[in-house]
Amino acid sequence: MEHTETLLAALSSPERAPLNQAQLSVKFSITEAAVKQRMGEIYMRFGNSFPQLLDQKGAGKLNLLFIKLKQKYYPKPDPVFAPYPEEFRSLIEEKIRRFCGRGFVFENFEQFITENPHGYFTIVGDAGMGKSSIVAKYVWEHQSPCYFNILVERRNRPELFLKSIRRQLIDRYQLPNSEDADLPTLLAQVAGKLTAGDRLVIAIDALDEVEQEPGGNLLHLPKNLPTNVYFLLTRRPYASDKKQLLVDVPVKELDLRESEYVNFNREDIKEYIRYAINTDTEYKDKLRNWIHNRSILDTTFVEQVTNKSENNFMYLRYVLPAIANGDYNDLSLTQLPDGLQEYYQSHWVRMGMEAKPGQLMEIVLYILLEIGTAIPCQMIAGIVKVDQCDVGKVLEDEWVEYLKKQNVGEEICYTIYHASFLDFLKGKREMDAKRRIFKQVNQRIAEYLEEGMA
Incomplete structure (x- = not known):
């Protein structure tokens, strides 16, 4: 009973900050050491429901318990306004x-x-x-x-x-x-x-x-x-x-x-992978086939892909669908790329971009990089001076997972999806001293804009 009374006094309302040990000591006319002992036993009892309490060191346990109980038992009412823009x-x-x-x-x-x-x-x-x-x-x-x-x-x-x-x-x-x-x-x-x-x-x-x-x-x-x-x-x-x-x-x-969050990040990465292979209706069956065909334990797959990811969720966003879609059927688990930038480079090579520089797939990406805003397929085709269907195939088939499609006015327009891939392409631009592809792309863009103004 005394534990219940102490907890109810400490957390009197979801709208008020918790009372501290000194305040509880005054309220119950007991020593702060007695309050500390009671609260310690309370934290132990809630440890099964909220394991973070047992990991929390020093001050902050009461605030953490307050947060956890409020999240679980005091949900916010539905808004009367649009929940987001x-x-x-x-x-x-x-x-x-x-x-x-x-x-x-x-x-x-x-x-x-x-x-x-x-x-x-x-x-x-x-x-x-x-x-x-x-x-x-x-x-x-x-x-x-x-x-x-x-x-x-x-x-x-x-x-x-x-x-x-x-x-x-x-x-x-x-x-x-x-x-x-x-x-x-x-x-x-x-x-x-x-x-x-x-x-x-x-x-x-x-x-x-x-x-x-x-x-x-x-x-x-x-x-x-x-x-x-x-x-x-x-x-x-x-x-x-x-x-x-x-x-x-x-x-x-x-x-x-920071080092204090490494293990938290790693566990979240593992949770994401487990979700992909056990729950995700889009990819789980294909991922399980890939794992089964290589006689890999689920725990081994989770552990090694976690290591490969370098705690980067964007890596998982690309690599797991790529595995499911058969892009790595010729590789073992240990041969998967290490980290996001190596994944980008590996995919770049597998697409034949190094073997045949200057092809349409590469030029389309560089146009999107140089324009820097959402543009329609028709405009890209006009810059390159090729059939719009050929550009559409590149946008919808070759680079679809790297691009974001959106409606602008009455047109479907494309931009590069994530800043990390943008950085990867900028690196290509910085190393383009020999091929001069970016110079050609910018010249084509300028010519297209001049023709439009004529």
Whole structure:
């Protein structure tokens, strides 16, 4: 009974921060050592349900238990507004389709907003480590206002961000006369409408892809925030002397590359692979055939593909479907490429790009790289001066898994799917001293544009 009373006193409401040991000591007129002993026994009892409690060292166990119980027993009501902007619907739904793990990230963020009245929380990681998927999952579950910076679609400038977030906040919180309001004004208006226990979390993906004039914070994010207002951010690493978020509120960075998160990342990678071979209706049967034909144990497959992935989810996104589709029928498990960049290079060679440089498959990719925005098949065919059907075959058959297809106006347009593949192609451009393919591609683009203006 005393344990129950202590826990109920500590966690009196899902809308209030937990009481600490000193406060509980006063409330029950017992020593802090007695409170500590009771709480220790409480943590042990909840250890079966929430194993992270047993792994948590030092302070923070009560906050972690608070977070876990709130997630399990206090779900948020369905929103009366659109859960996320239409412009990001397809991206969010694609990112969460095979989402696995990452619980440690969400727990760290929940702990941050529990312990701080406002602030910025940034997830840092290399390309392919799942940063965008984490944001998409959070937005999906919490219906948070959001913005995804997308370099290849030129959706990465401050004015576009402000326009989108402004519209989301106006619709969600019914803000009158705010069509021209700046971000600090909008946040202040929202903060004034928040009821007890409510928070505003704005999720922003890929700060590293933002394009703006030098000076000030990226996307002109405010230095100060109202109470109960938080930002969940992601970015790739950059040098400390180029830090572009200078603020006067609490901040925290969770770097996915840090040694303390290696095992968490590895377990999430394994969970993703197990999902692919046991649950994914699109690929599981073909993957199991590949495993069976090589007399490999499931545990061996999971372990070795995890090692090959170098804890990179984008590697799995490409390699597992490639295995299922027969691209590696001539290879053993140990011969699979190591890491994402080796996968790109391996696929490049297997497609014959090194043996026959300058072929249509290569030129189409370089046009997409150089144009830098979504363009239709017809335009690519006009630049190359070949039949549109030939270009369509390249886009839909040869490079389909690397490209994103979207409707722009009344046309289907194509861009490069992921920044990591964009980086791979840029590396090709930097090494193109002998073949001069990029010079030819840019010349063809210029000629096509000049003809269109004539």
